[in-house]
Amino acid sequence: MLPLMVPAIATTVIFTFIWTWNDFFTALIYLTSPDKYTASVALRSFQDSTGGSDWGGMFGMSIITLVPLFLVFLFGQRFLVRGIATTGIK
Secondary structure (H helix, E strand, O other): OHHHHHHHHHHHHHHHHHHHHOOOHHHHHHOOOHHHOOHHHHHHOOEOOOOOEOHHHHHHHHHHHHHHHHHHHHHHHHHHHHHHHOOOOO
16 A cells, blocks of 8 residues: 555655645744854845845845755655655545
8 A cells, every 4th residue: 555655755855845844933033142043044044124135145045045945845746746646546
């Protein structure tokens, strides 16, 4: 039964990773030290409230934030497609 569940488990793992990686408000609430910020909260800290921003740092941090998501999707794409495709079939 486990080989039949592998695409569904892989799909769940991929979606959970993406949702956890992109979680902004939970990290913003619980983390108080800038040294412990997650990637999404640190990316937000590059914007200044007065309108000035460090554009080079912001673009670099956005690439750092997107690369793990892209790699997880790239390596798990066949499981993701297989898991979604076999969901509605009886």
